Amino acid sequence: MSGIDLLTVPMVVAWNLSHMAQAAIQMTACADILETEANSAEGKISRSSDYFKGAAGDAARTRGRSARSELTATADILAQMATKTAALTESIGASIADIKAGIADAEASRWDLFVEDDGEVRSYKSNAETSSDYWPLGAAAVLAKEVETARLASMIKNALANVQRDDQEGAEQLVRFLELLPDSVKYGVAKSAETGNPALDDILKNYQTNVSSESAELWPTGLTLELIRLKYPETNPSMLTPEEITAVEALLLTQGPEAVGKHFSIASEATDTAAATFPASTADGQGDAFRHAYWNAMMTQQFGEEWTTAYATAHEKSAGNVPAREAMDLYNNEQGRRIALANPDAGPAELQQLIKNEIANGGLVVLETSKDAAGNPQTPKLAFSNIPEGNIGVAPGVGIPLPGKK
Secondary structure (H helix, E strand, O other), X not given: XXXXXXXXXXXXXXXXXXXXXXXXXXHHHHHHHHHHHHHHHHHHHHHHHHOOOHHHHHHHHHHHHHHHHHHHHHHHHHHXXXXXXXXXXXXXXXXXXXXXXXXXXXXXXXXXXXXXXXXXEEEOOOHHHHXXXXXXXXXXXXXXXXXXXXXXXXXXXXXXXXXXXXXXXXXXXXXXXXXHOOHHHHHHHHHHHOOOOHHHHHHHXXXXXXXXXXXXXXXXXXXXXXXXXXXXXXXXXXXXXXXHHHHHHHHHHHHOHHHHHHHHHHHHHHHHHHHHHOOOOOOOOHHHHHHHHHHHHHHHHHHOHHHHHHHHHHHOOOOOOOHHHHHHHHHHHHHHHHHHHHOOOOOHHHHHHHHHHHHHOOOOEEEEOOEOOOOOEOOOEEEEOOOOHHHEOOOOOOOOOOOOOO
16 A cells, blocks of 8 residues: 555544643743843853954854854744644644544434544444334435434544644644754754765765755545546555655656556555565665665656656655655665666566665665664664664654755
């Protein structure tokens, strides 16, 4: 199955949103502290002209003003993230309340209704049973039951869709604020990702892409999704950047919905094959490297290098992409396309073997973790793929991004 996992009614009604609300409060508090400290520190430095004179003093005061500007900008971004988090909490909470109200109405209904996991509302009794129970007004009773069932199902399913949208698209909108951080802050944080190996650090620096022009959103939906499901019924919407959507819509217009479904099925095949081939390192390790290379190799054979490059690069334009992971994915994508172009007639098994050979020879990159003197795991960094799977480190889901290079 391709796409995101759809939320269910039992799942969302069990959510506890108090943690989201608390996170918003904590971000606001951190923003206030950061701005206060920045103003205080800059104020002390600016008053140093009476006793800290000359070029060194002037440079320190200039740097103090610059640091204050960077810190207050960071504080402002934290405050915006807090506001967005609070709004998402309220919106999701309202949708969950609608779902719970719909469930209560169904359970209290005279028509013996119940709510399925996907939000559909059904009756424990068939229409024939309802008609018999309300004879001689059976036809009217059946109609009333159908109207009530449709109303509640629409209410619950719409609310569930709103939760799905807020959960997926809202999270993407939230992490986009990280892209607004000053470049000096981004570079400062990213310093911890450098390896000391010039080849790997060049990959870290150069295999980055600019963030998408707008937030990612769920695609395909509506009629487009239904057309694709005629051939690939297991297809679900995915979170795609606007650039990804532009690419797949071009595929839809030129080759039809079956080609788009094939594109999604290729992604599923790459994921499943990677999990079977490298089950111990599917996250940021050899399995992840294999998945990206095999995915790009198959897409290159099916849709060509130009389209595949555009789509695979667009896929990495999500906000808050961890720099080391972004570099890993873009580099491994490129190697997969290179392998496909060098072996245009290779079948799936041969492509898989070529990529496995590349991994064994250190031709792809992964993330490696290490430990400090106290035995604490350190931030995962880029490494060539011929390291033991036991050394793989998993980066956090989001992080401070680097400015785009590629």
